[in-house]
Amino acid sequence: MSTSSIAFIGGGNMASALIGGLVQAGQSPQSLIVVEPSEAQRERLAQQFGVRADAEATPRLAEARLVVWAVKPQSFREAAAPCAAHVQRALQLSVMAGIRCDAIVAATGSQRVVRSMPNTPALIGLGVAGLYARPQVSDEERRDVERVFAPTGRTVWVRDEADLDAVTALSGSGPAYVFYFIEAMIEAAQEMGLDAQQARELTLGTFAGATELARRSPEPPQVLRERVTSKGGTTYAALTSMEQDGLKAAFVRAIRAAQRRAKELGDEFGR
Ligand SMILES: NC(=O)C1=CN([C@@H]2O[C@H](COP(=O)(O)OP(=O)(O)OC[C@H]3O[C@@H](n4cnc5c(N)ncnc54)[C@H](O)[C@@H]3O)[C@@H](O)[C@H]2O)C=CC1
Ligand SMILES: O=C(O)[C@@H]1CCC=N1
Missing domain, CATH: 1.10.3730.10 (ProC C-terminal domain-like)
Structure with a gap:
């Protein structure tokens, strides 16, 4: 995982917590592709983690084995449209509240989706995140996702996707x-x-x-x-x-x- 590219769609708070953890754990900043329209946020990513973010989706997204969706639920559809052509072969990992797997499958063309619900103590490695994987996700891909979250704290897998709404209400908020x-x-x-x-x-x-x-x-x-x-x-x-x-x-x-x-x-x- 550490050598292959990981893409982040949205480079705000939650993405930063994951990016910070990955970089600290040895993932090279050059292997991270971030789509982030806010210039101020792009500068922050460069300063804090040495990550060069793009203002919009580029064909380079196709290099990513894992695509992390870290925009607000309200921005998901708009954010997904320009990425869809490049990301359909990747494992999709969402941190977005509410947005269900079916919607992510429809927007990305990938059947392999993991949804997560982290929380902000992830910023200091003391987070706890709920995780749910569609049946199409392999055990190895689950381990890859756990590796992404490991530097941010603990993880708990849930069996039913609907349980993520409860996780969101409990530990996310x-x-x-x-x-x-x-x-x-x-x-x-x-x-x-x-x-x-x-x-x-x-x-x-x-x-x-x-x-x-x-x-x-x-x-x-x-x-x-x-x-x-x-x-x-x-x-x-x-x-x-x-x-x-x-x-x-x-x-x-x-x-x-x-x-x-x-x-x-x-x-x-x-x-
Ligand atoms: N803040 C929290 O405590 C938690 C947030 N979440 C979820 O994480 C997601 C992100 O939340 P935060 O990081 O707090 O928000 P944020 O506002 O810090 O980050 C979202 C980023 O997406 C960028 N963005 C907006 N439109 C975009 C587009 N079209 N393409 C690419 N990027 C775009 C924004 O510029 C912003 O930097 C949300 O879906 C939220 O439900 C999940 C768990 C906890
Ligand atoms: O308030 C929200 O919608 C997000 C999800 C969990 C924490 N913050």
Whole structure:
């Protein structure tokens, strides 16, 4: 894989996370073909990774064994049209939310499609990505895809394509939920008179520590939560307030809204 060309259609955030990982893992920048219309983004790719991106699709795309689709779902159709003639022999790998395999087959002419749903901690090698492969994808091609994701963190294969909508709602969008809770905790800390640096240190330390404890402990999160919650104590006061405000139910509803939106994106922009 490291010597053959990989093409990226779209060279934004998610593409950069994968490109950065590949280059660090020894893929030569010259073997990466990137189609990226934004000049500012092309300059960023050149500066950060030594990758020379093209403003539009070129016949050089036909050299790529793997084509990574990293445009917004809304841009997929427009982005695919000028590439289609060059990419039909390649394995297609999508990071796009919602856009289904059938739409990628129709737009590229390739039957071999893997869909993925990464997340932004991929930028620091701590991502987790859901992967789905059409039956036409070989085991060796699955391993190739795993190698592309390896520098960005963990991967989890799902059996049904529809599960990717759930993965999108959970781990794809998930970092934003965590940042939202971090924001709320920092706001509360400052309201209570702690300064910005203290608020940040205590909040991020709590998230990191609790997450690692949950990962290492054989106990489920519920038991770990109960251990923090002394009878008649402070945690009990906080959790009772959250329950009264319907926070957990609202959070579950929010994740289901994201899942519905992933399906809608496929319906709207994958045709
Ligand atoms: N940002 C996130 O947390 C995640 C994003 N995704 C998916 O990744 C995809 C890309 O998202 P981001 O990287 O965040 O967006 P982004 O906006 O950073 O990158 C998209 C890039 O595509 C380029 N582009 C626009 N039209 C194009 C065309 N016709 N041909 C080639 N390139 C074109 C844009 O200039 C931009 O640089 C989306 O489909 C999104 O659903 C998946 C998981 C997480
Ligand atoms: O918000 C979005 O649509 C994309 C997909 C998952 C994270 N960002």
